[in-house]
Amino acid sequence: MGKIKRLLLDTLKPLKGLSIIDIAKEIVDMEGLGRVTIKVDEMDVETVTLSIIVEGDDIDFEKLKAALEERGVVIHSIDEVTAEKE
Template sequence: MIKGLQRGFWQFLIPVRNSVRSGARVGGSGPSGPASEEEREITIRRVTIDALKPREIGIIDLSKVLCDIDGVEEVDISVTEVDVRTETVKIVLKGKIDFESVSKIMEEYGVVIRSVDEVSVRKE
């Protein structure tokens, strides 16, 4: 009973992907109706990451490595806190971001993602 209740609870908070398309729509359906919307790809256009990096890696080197990832067009990095061995940085990536590639490269360089503070997506 509780398991079913939890499932219903989460379904309420996180709507099914097609629920908006199959439900009532403002303005009705036209040439850009549900079929064409499903063909469009949702991409991350901008993401702000709070991360912890080793002090040995400079922000210039890190920004060049991140900008070299396919789809990344612009990288902004600012240091927000300095510790003996690490630096807390705010990283802003712009472009057509593949977050899995970004997180993999960051992990290879010893950068730990603490949180994703802001994200902007777009249908294309």
């Protein structure tokens, strides 16, 4: 089975909560990840819409999703995925 190498996620997080710097620093330490890029797309009164790009050798989407949810980040959609053969 192939390995996920890159994901582009459309996400939402509360305005009050971890900063995008803290989220990136915590997520990049996950097994299989090598790079995390977070961009603020929109700010509302209570929420922030983020584009999160994760890159690595073997991204475990379910673990990534759980880690983001633990930090108050909800995935709206997977907008792009890159996978490669093992």
